[in-house]
Amino acid sequence: MLSLTQAAPASAHRSSGELLVRLTSLYAVKISESGHDELYILRSGNGLVWPSQYPGISTARNDCIVFDSSRADCPPGSNVRLAGDQNVNWANLTAAPNGQLTLELKEEDLVGDDTLGTVRVTAIAGRSWNVTLTKSDDSEYRLAYSVITNPWS
Numbered sequence: 001m002l003s004l005t006q007a008a009p010a011s012a013h014r015s016s017g018e019l020l021v022r023l024t025s026l027y028a029v030k031i032s033e034s035g036h037d038e039l040y041i042l043r044s045g046n047g048l049v050w051p052s053q054y055p056g057i058s059t060a061r062n063d064c065i066v067f068d069s070s071r072a073d074c075p076p077g078s079n080v081r082l083a084g085d086q087n088v089n090w091a092n093l094t095a096a097p098n099g100q101l102t103l104e105l106k107e108e109d110l111v112g113d114d115t116l117g118t119v120r121v122t123a124i125a126g127r128s129w130n131v132t133l134t135k136s137d138d139s140e141y142r143l144a145y146s147v148i149t150n151p152w153s
């Protein structure tokens with residue numbers, strides 16, 4: 001099991017024009033383990049993004065975790081679950097225009113956590129993505145996100 005410390009906000013004083021990677025939803029097409037995956041998302045080099053505290057969130061196949069209900073992107077018939085804004089470290093998702101960051105979908109395990117996929121994000125305001133993260137034949141997740149002007153800066 002990893003020991004993760006909560007990272008400080010990316011920048012204590014923010015320049016104008018700062019962008020935010022707005023997570024939308026995470027859909028479990030196929031999970032890595034037999035019952036549930038215990039999921040969390042890291043920003044590489046910057047710590048935990050979701051949930052706001054370790055350990056991971058128990059997730060079953062066909063669960064669709066919604067980070068932003070106004071932008072939900074879940075397939076019909078999926079089991080929609082709310083992540084809750086308070087459960088996301090939004091300060092870890094800020095970026096300068098055209099900046100790049102990497103998100104890692106991780107799965108908690110006693111014998112060492114697994115990486116179920118990584119996605120490289122380029123911060124371009126107004127863009128939206130829905131990417132498929134796979135780990136060989138093991139698991140498949142769909143992560144939807146967009147980049148917006150940071151509403152809190």
Ligand SMILES: [Ca+2]
Binds near residue numbers: 033108
């Ligand atoms: Ca595992």
Ligand SMILES: [Ca+2]
Binds near residue numbers: 033038107108
């Ligand atoms: Ca596990």
